[in-house]
Amino acid sequence: MTITLSFEDGTIRIAGDPPALPFVEDDPRSGTARAPAHRYADLRDALDERGVAYDDRVLSSAAAAADLDLETTYELRPYQREALDAWRDNGDRGVIELPTGSGKTVVAIGATAALSTPTLVVVPTIDLLDQWGRELEAEFGAPIGRFGGGEQRQERITVSTYDSAYLRADEVGGDFGLVVFDEVHHLGGEGYRDIARLLAAPARMGLTATFERPDGAHEVVSELVGPRVYRASADDLAGTHLADYDIKHIEVELTDEERARYEEAQGTFVDYLRTSNITFRSGSDYQELVKRSGTDPRAREALLAKQRAREVMMNSDNKVSELERILDRHRDDRVIVFTAHTDLVYRLSERFLIPAVTNETSAPERREILSRFRDGTYSRVVSANVLDEGVDVPDANVAVVLSGSGSEREFTQRLGRVLRPKDDGGRALLYELVSRETAEERVAARRR
DNA sequence: TTGACTCAACATCCTTTGCTACAA
DNA sequence: TTGTAGGTTTCCATGTTGAGTCA
Numbered sequence: 001m002t003i004t005l006s007f008e009d010g011t012i013r014i015a016g017d018p019p020a021l022p023f024v025e026d027d028p029r030s031g032t033a034r035a036p037a038h039r040y041a042d043l044r045d046a047l048d049e050r051g052v053a054y055d056d057r058v059l060s061s062a063a064a065a066a067d068l069d070l071e072t073t074y075e076l077r078p079y080q081r082e083a084l085d086a087w088r089d090n091g092d093r094g095v096i097e098l099p100t101g102s103g104k105t106v107v108a109i110g111a112t113a114a115l116s117t118p119t120l121v122v123v124p125t126i127d128l129l130d131q132w133g134r135e136l137e138a139e140f141g142a143p144i145g146r147f148g149g150g151e152q153r154q155e156r157i158t159v160s161t162y163d164s165a166y167l168r169a170d171e172v173g174g175d176f177g178l179v180v181f182d183e184v185h186h187l188g189g190e191g192y193r194d195i196a197r198l199l200a201a202p203a204r205m206g207l208t209a210t211f212e213r214p215d216g217a218h219e220v221v222s223e224l225v226g227p228r229v230y231r232a233s234a235d236d237l238a239g240t241h242l243a244d245y246d247i248k249h250i251e252v253e254l255t256d257e258e259r260a261r262y263e264e265a266q267g268t269f270v271d272y273l274r275t276s277n278i279t280f281r282s283g284s285d286y287q288e289l290v291k292r293s294g295t296d297p298r299a300r301e302a303l304l305a306k307q308r309a310r311e312v313m314m315n316s317d318n319k320v321s322e323l324e325r326i327l328d329r330h331r332d333d334r335v336i337v338f339t340a341h342t343d344l345v346y347r348l349s350e351r352f353l354i355p356a357v358t359n360e361t362s363a364p365e366r367r368e369i370l371s372r373f374r375d376g377t378y379s380r381v382v383s384a385n386v387l388d389e390g391v392d393v394p395d396a397n398v399a400v401v402l403s404g405s406g407s408e409r410e411f412t413q414r415l416g417r418v419l420r421p422k423d424d425g426g427r428a429l430l431y432e433l434v435s436r437e438t439a440e441e442r443v444a445a446r447r448r
Numbered sequence: 449t450t451g452a453c454t455c456a457a458c459a460t461c462c463t464t465t466g467c468t469a470c471a472a
Numbered sequence: 473t474t475g476t477a478g479g480t481t482t483c484c485a486t487g488t489t490g491a492g493t494c495a
Contacts (some may be wrong), residue, residue, distance in 0.1 A: 125489070132462055148490075164458085214460090273463070274489045280463040285480095292462080293484040303484040306461080322464055340460095342487070359488050362451085385459095385487060439462080446462090 003054040003137040004046070007174030008036050010198030012058055021046050022213040037083035037173050038224055041202035058200050060175045063067075068156060070140050072113040074106050075242060083230040084110045087205060093226030095184055095206035099234040100416025102241060104207040105132065108180045109139055111205055117158045117177030122165045122195065124183050127391050130181070132159045162192050171199035178203040183389060184225060185210060185409070188217030196224035209416060234412070234419055242419045243397075245428040249444070251436040252318035262438060265309035272302035313438040314403035315344045320351070322433055326400055327352060327380070334373070334396040337382040338414050340403040347381045347400075357383040370394060388413045399430045 003016035014033040018024055023042065027034045035043050040058055047054050076084065083096045084107050092115065098104050112119045121132050126149040136157055137144045145158030147168055154172065179199050181187050184206030187196055196204070202441065206225040212218050222228070256260055273280070276299070278289055292299040321327050339345055342358045349356035355369045355378055366386075372378045373393035387393050388410055401420045403408055416430035434444045 150491090161490065166457095166490085186458080191457065270463080272485095278463095279465065279467085285484085286460095286462050287481070290483055290485095291481080294482090300484050303461085307485060310461085342486085386489095406462080407460065410460090442462080 003052060005040075005043070005054055006057045006058060007037065007059070007200050008401070010170035011035065012037055012040050012043060012172050012200065013281075014043075019046075019050055019052060028201075034196050036199045037200040040200040041091075044202070044354055048052060049219065057259075058174055059177060066142075068118070068142075069114040070113040070116045072109050072139055076106065076110055077103065079232050079237065080107050080110070083107050084114070087111065088114070088231040090226060092178070092203035094204075095211055095221065095225055095227065096228030097206065097208055097211045097228055097231040099232065099237060099242060099419065100209050100413060101236055101420045104182070104209075105135055108182075108205060109136070111180070111203075112136075112140075112178060113155065115178050115203055117203070119158070119178040120165070120172075120176040120201065121157075121159045121181065121182060122162055123159060124162055124362035125388070125391065126161065126188050126190045127157050128182060129161055131392055139353070153416075161311045162186055162195065165195045166191060169195045170416075173199040173201075176201045178205070180205045180207065182207050184208045184221060185213055185218065187221050187224065188213050188215070193217075193224060193313070196221075210412050213409075214407070220412060234415065238419070241421065243421050243426070243428040245415070245419060245430060247415075247430045247432060249432050250322060251434050252316060252322050254313070254316050254438070255318065255437055258312050258316050259416060262309050262312040265305040265312065266439065269302050269309065272298055272305075278295070303313045307441070309439070310389060311341065313435040313440045314340050316435050319402050319433045319435070320348070323400060323402060324349070324352070326398075326431055330398050330440060333379070335380045335398040335400060336387065336393070336396045336417055337380065337400045337402060338387070339382070339384055340386050340405065344383050344402065345384050352380075354378075354380045354382045357381060357386050358388060359384075361386070385410070387417065393417055397422060397426060397428050399428075401430065401432045403440075404443075404447070406443040408447050411447040 003014060003018055006013045012035045013030065014024060014035065018033050023032050023039045024035045034411060039171060067251060083098065087094050087096060099150065101186065121130055123129055128270035129146060129148050133144045133146060136159065140157065142157060143155050145153045145155030147158060148161035177197065179201040183207045186192055187206065199334065205223045206221060211228050233240060279285065289303065293303050323337065337348060337354065345356045345358055348354060357366055357369055369381065370393065373381050396418050399414055401414055415430055418430060432444060434440050
C-alpha cells in the first residue's frame, strides 16, 4: 500500500503504513499516522533513506508546482553572499545573524529568488509588514499578499505579522515552500513558536541581529528553523559596510536627595532578600520572588521598593544636565535619545523641545515625526523603547542612552540606529549614561 | 474609514552568599 | 581539589504591540 502524505491542520497526515519514526504518532481518530508539520522535511528524508515510495501531497498544488521564475537585480555584498551560501549549504535552513542596517532583507530576497517557491515572510510589526511588502513588490514586480493590519490577502509571496501567522498557520501551513522569519528571536516566545511548528515549509530562514536569548529559547528556534549558519557583528562590518563607532560611558552622581531615596528603597529590597532565604544564584530566581509577592506582602513591598530604586537611578537629575551638555555639543548632529521610562521621555520633550515618540504616539503622528526627522526638519527625537526595533528609523549619528535594561539585545538595537554608513565617512557616537554607585553599573556591564 | 478602547502576548525584572552534584 | 552548572514555573510593575470590537 502506497503511503500518502498530506497537510491537515498544522500536521502531516500519513495514510498507509509508514515505518516507525520517532516523530510520527498514531492518530486513532482518523486511523492514520501524523507528524508535526515542521517535520515534513525530516519525514521525506527518512522515507527516501529507507527507499519507501510515497505520494507527496503536502504542499498545495500552487506551492508544489510553482516555479515563480523570480529574478533579483540585487548585487549581493560579499558578506550577504556568504550568508546566503551558508544557508543553502545547510539544506536551505538556518538563522543568519547580521547587524541592523546591513541589509538582511536583501539576503531573504536572494533566497526567495533562488528557490522560486511560494514564500511567507513573518515580521513582528505592521511597520515592517509595509516595508517588506513595498520592497518585495518593487523587486519582483508581483502582487504581495498581506496577513495583518486589517488585511488577509494571500499571494504567492505573502508577508504576515507574527500574530496573524499564529492565527492562520494551521490553515495555510501547506501553501509555502519557504518561510522567512524576520527578527527571528521573537519565535522563541511561548506562543509564537507554534507558528513554525504548524508550517510545513521545508526551507526556513531566520534573520536577526541578536540570536541568543537570555532565557535560552534560541535553542527552540534552532530546532524549528535551523542552527545559526552565519554571523557577522557590527564590529565585523564597521568601517566598510557600517559606520565606525565609539561608545562613551559617562558616570553621573546622584543628588543627595536622590541618594537618600535610592539607599532607602534598595535597602528595603536587599533586607528582604537577606531575611527571606531567597538566593540569587541565577537570573530566574527572580521569578521566585515575583511568585512570592503574590501572597507575601513583604515580598511585594520589596519588589515595589526595587522598582522605586530603579526609577531613581535611571532618571536622575544629573543625567538630564549631562544630556543638556551633550545636546549642546552636538547642535549640528542628528541625535536619538533613549530612556527606559515614558515619564522621562515627556519631561525631556518639554524641557528641550524635542519631539517624543512612545507607545501613546498615534501612528499618523509617529509617521509625521519620523518623516520630519528624515528630511532634517527635526534633528532630534526622544523615545523609550518604541524605536528599538521594527520601525524604520531615519539614520542618526549620535545616540544617547539615558537608561535601559540589562538586555544585550536592546543595546545592540539602539547602537544599530546610528550605524548606517555616513555620507562623509564620519564616525557614529553612542553615549551611555550611568548613575555612579548604583545597581545600574551592573546593569550596564551586563548588556555588553 | 477612523479612532477609541480592551485584551492577550511578549520582554524585562537581578545579588550575594556560598547549596549540591559532578566533571576536569 | 577546584571550578562550574544545576532546577523551577505563572506573574509585584512598566513598556510595547497586534487583533478585535464598537461607536
